[in-house]
Amino acid sequence: MINLIPKNKNAVGMADLEVFRSDLERALISLDRDMAQQIINKAASTGSPVEIAGELISRSLKSIGDKWEKGTLSLSQVYISGLICEQIIDTILPPSSPVRKNQPKMAIAVFEDYHLLGKRIIYSVLRASGFELIDLGGGQDVTSLCEIIEKKKIKILLLSVLMLPSALRIKKLKEKLAGSGIKIIVGGAPFRFDEELWKEVGADAYGKDSSEAIDLVTKLMAETL
Numbered sequence: 001m002i003n004l005i006p007k008n009k010n011a012v013g014m015a016d017l018e019v020f021r022s023d024l025e026r027a028l029i030s031l032d033r034d035m036a037q038q039i040i041n042k043a044a045s046t047g048s049p050v051e052i053a054g055e056l057i058s059r060s061l062k063s064i065g066d067k068w069e070k071g072t073l074s075l076s077q078v079y080i081s082g083l084i085c086e087q088i089i090d091t092i093l094p095p096s097s098p099v100r101k102n103q104p105k106m107a108i109a110v111f112e113d114y115h116l117l118g119k120r121i122i123y124s125v126l127r128a129s130g131f132e133l134i135d136l137g138g139g140q141d142v143t144s145l146c147e148i149i150e151k152k153k154i155k156i157l158l159l160s161v162l163m164l165p166s167a168l169r170i171k172k173l174k175e176k177l178a179g180s181g182i183k184i185i186v187g188g189a190p191f192r193f194d195e196e197l198w199k200e201v202g203a204d205a206y207g208k209d210s211s212e213a214i215d216l217v218t219k220l221m222a223e224t225l
């Protein structure tokens with residue numbers, strides 16, 4: 001198994017990550033793209049770039065989102081912060097690996113919303129690790145997914161889900177796909193908030209970041225092939 005993303009999460013300690021997080025949050029709130037890029041580059045240089053950047057961006061945007069929820073930041077600040085992170089993550093995402101694995105058909109989508117950043121990270125990291133997967137983009141719902149899954153004979157589906165109502169509708173998707181043998185891996189904010197939720201909605205697995213996505217896909221591949 002070739003994994004081009006080294007798993008040295010311990011290279012950046014929790015204390016360092018917290019310092020980077022508060023610096024990045026300040027840069028994003030001030031809409032200072034250059035400063036945000038410098039902070040992410042510095043954090044990424046201390047270990048596995050995408051994992052660290054993913055975790056750092058995820059935590060910083062979560063904190064910004066929490067402040068928006070409390071009314072201390074505007075939605076436009078959340079929006080621009082997201083845009084800045086989208087541009088920066090593009091600069092550090094790994095290239096696709098030329099080595100491809102023998103694997104069941106796999107796809108990734110953002111389920112019933114348009115928070116695209118997490119999906120973009122998971123997609124790139126899996127491709128960099130030699131997995132072939134179809135990017136179905138954002139805004140997919142139960143009906144569109146069922147059609148695509150049948151047409152393209154997808155066996156493993158990764159869903160990035162950021163909104164709680166969308167997460168709850170995975171139950172409906174599973175019901176519609178009963179008997180198809182498809183495995184569904186989920187990730188995203190509602191599952192990070194409640195680590196039991198993936199079981200309640202009937203998903204086959206939950207991953208909290210790109211490193212776990214690689215492990216889960218590898219495990220499910222063995223069961224599916």
Ligand code: B12
Binds near residue numbers: 069113118119162212
């Ligand atoms: C940035 C952001 C936005 C941006 C999106 C920009 C973009 N292009 O993506 C904008 C401003 C547009 C936006 C809009 C909205 N948002 Co918003 N947003 C966020 C915020 C702050 C961060 C999301 C993000 O990009 N994180 C960074 C990425 C890298 O992290 P991540 O997605 O968690 O991904 C990581 C892991 O979770 C994991 N992962 C992710 N997917 C997958 C999939 C698999 C298979 C695996 C294994 C792992 C995995 O790996 C990633 C890397 O580590 C979250 C807060 C939060 N806690 O997440 C709210 C949040 C998701 N939004 C929320 C809301 C309500 C909205 C709006 C409805 C607001 C409004 N009133 O209009 C709209 C709806 C938009 C829509 N229909 O899609 C709520 C949802 C609440 C709920 N209970 O459902 C949240 C939780 C904020 C909050 N605390 O209330 N949002």
